[in-house]
Amino acid sequence: MIRLLGVGKRYGDAPVLTGVDLEVRPGSVVGVVGTNGSGKSTLLRIIAGLSRPSSGTVTGRPRVGYVPDRFPASTRMSAVAYLRHLGRISGTSEVDPRALLDRLALAGGPNAPLRHLSKGNAQKVGLAQALITEPDLLVLDEPWSGLDPDAHEVLGEIIAETSARGASVVFTEHRDERAHAHATEVFRLTGGVLRVVDRAARVVLRGSGAVDLPGVLATHRDGDHVELTVAAERTDELLLKALSCGWSVVRVDTPAVRP
Numbered sequence: 001m002i003r004l005l006g007v008g009k010r011y012g013d014a015p016v017l018t019g020v021d022l023e024v025r026p027g028s029v030v031g032v033v034g035t036n037g038s039g040k041s042t043l044l045r046i047i048a049g050l051s052r053p054s055s056g057t058v059t060g061r062p063r064v065g066y067v068p069d070r071f072p073a074s075t076r077m078s079a080v081a082y083l084r085h086l087g088r089i090s091g092t093s094e095v096d097p098r099a100l101l102d103r104l105a106l107a108g109g110p111n112a113p114l115r116h117l118s119k120g121n122a123q124k125v126g127l128a129q130a131l132i133t134e135p136d137l138l139v140l141d142e143p144w145s146g147l148d149p150d151a152h153e154v155l156g157e158i159i160a161e162t163s164a165r166g167a168s169v170v171f172t173e174h175r176d177e178r179a180h181a182h183a184t185e186v187f188r189l190t191g192g193v194l195r196v197v198d199r200a201a202r203v204v205l206r207g208s209g210a211v212d213l214p215g216v217l218a219t220h221r222d223g224d225h226v227e228l229t230v231a232a233e234r235t236d237e238l239l240l241k242a243l244s245c246g247w248s249v250v251r252v253d254t255p256a257v258r259p
């Protein structure tokens with residue numbers, strides 16, 4: 001559907017992406033995690049066809065629905081009029097914009113002028129404008145940011161439905177746990193390249209208090225023991241932090257290295 005090979009991007013002399021290889025297959029949901037400034041938005045703009053790579057190739061021309069990290073809702077048009085307009089010009093006006101906005105529970109209703117919307121409500125319209133075109137590839141830049149918990153749930157459903165109809169999703173996210181909850185494949189963008197994050201280690205700790213440790217994908221408590229599923233490449237970081245926070249390490253099971 002879309003394939004990136006050796007994609008690099010520099011702004012002036014500063015390289016942001018140095019050699020990204022990625023194949024997004026139909027029905028897949030790709031999560032990209034990474035620290036601030038690691039280049040996630042840059043990568044998504046290239047995937048969405050809004051920015052050209054400085055090197056490497058991008059093949060495939062899916063119909064893209066793109067939600068930027070901050071949707072610029074600056075028009076005087078109402079949300080519903082704006083979406084109808086987009087549906088008409090993209091030739092996909094069979095999607096009902098009112099139903100979409102109702103599902104996302106847009107505060108102020110579908111007739112609210114876009115430029116009066118709060119950040120979260122503008123994000124909802126941003127999501128709706130990407131869906132109205134029935135994209136083959138949905139590109140979402142930190143889509144959970146700014147949304148209320150009900151909208152979080154709807155967003156999860158929308159991602160699953162998009163994948164179920166054979167389209168693909170690429171999203172960025174800061175929290176590993178959330179990325180793993182929604183993606184079929186998770187990658188970390190680091191040093192300008194993507195690395196697969198699909199292996200998990202199991203760590204059992206003894207102690208009490210909140211588990212505020214890096215790389216945790218899932219937590220299970222049993223008395224004073226807590227069993228953690230941890231992104232394998234972050235196990236050392238987690239153990240160091242756990243010990244410094246007063247936890248005792250009971251057991252560590254690291255995944256077998258695949259050939």
Ligand SMILES: Nc1ncnc2c1ncn2[C@@H]1O[C@H](COP(=O)(O)OP(=O)(O)OP(=O)(O)O)[C@@H](O)[C@H]1O
Pocket residue numbers: 011016034035036037038039040041042043069
């Ligand atoms: N148009 C631009 N011109 C110059 N530098 C840019 C431009 N866009 C992004 N950058 C720089 O590229 C780097 C990567 O930015 P990008 O927004 O892609 O990172 P990110 O991983 O999405 O960050 P965050 O998690 O904070 O959203 C940053 O150093 C940023 O300052």
